[in-house]
Amino acid sequence: MNYELSRRITAYFGRDAKRIHHAMQVYGFAETILLSENITGDEREIIETAALIHDIGIPEAERKHGSSAGNFQEAEGPPIARAILEELSYPPAIIDRVCFIVGKHHSYSKIDGIDFQILVEADLIVNIFGDAMSQKATDTLISKHFVTATGKEIAEGMYQGY
Template identity: 40%
Template sequence: MTNKELILANLMRAMIKYDGGDAPRIQHFVKVHDFARMIAIAEGMTGEDLFVLEAAAILHDVGIHVSEARYGNCNGKHQEELGPNEARKVLSEVDGFTATQIERICWLIAHHHTYQDVTSLDHRILLEADFLVNSFEDHLALEGIITFRDHVFRSESAISMLNDMWGL
């Protein structure tokens, strides 16, 4: 096991503790992490970029509970607003992240429901991985899945996974 794998395992454990008692949300971020890692590797991402993406995938929905407490819902824009501060709290419990990495992780969390003007591979993959999971968990209609794929997905591996998953 590498040091980065250990850091990510510790982060996942900290996030499970943070979301304690909320098994559906824990299951969600574990699946998003796995899809993000799989897509990233297939797209050739390695090293620090992969490490930061994996951390962001684990933490991407960290703003949900505080959003529900403050606004009474878990609207994506509220998650983007409140998530980075919550992510910093969780990240402070886990050694191994630089200030630069934390800033990028928080930026990704602050944009994980922003589908326009996506210019970076890590942002794109996080959106795609989250949708792969949400399309199943939210019981989305096939026409909505196809529309989202056609307008948002760009990574060949993510498109292939979505098509295979839904028999498209």
């Protein structure tokens, strides 16, 4: 189903290549982490799905609030994600969990499972580079928010001494 979701995300973001690239990059890192951490079944589907759709609220946040700030993404994303996932016939339990993650993915204190953790790590790996963060900010993010061995290994390998 994720190939259908990938196509839907691409169509939804239209000419916003930056958002499409971001979703695909987060998906790639999430896939690497979850496979290395031996995640299977529903957790795997949740991570893959959340990785593709986590920023779906950005266009609506910008339209309604004039900002893509995390709190606006979290507010606007879940209803859009739910509609897309229902249309693609995802199971209700997967939809509920993905929408929870989409609605909290910038609220790191709300992480409550490995599925949510891996999405955050993959998103941060991509954002550290995209936001050109300072070394100090990068080191702080890695030490505070990376839990999986694979996520830490990737982030430290890419960004220590960056």
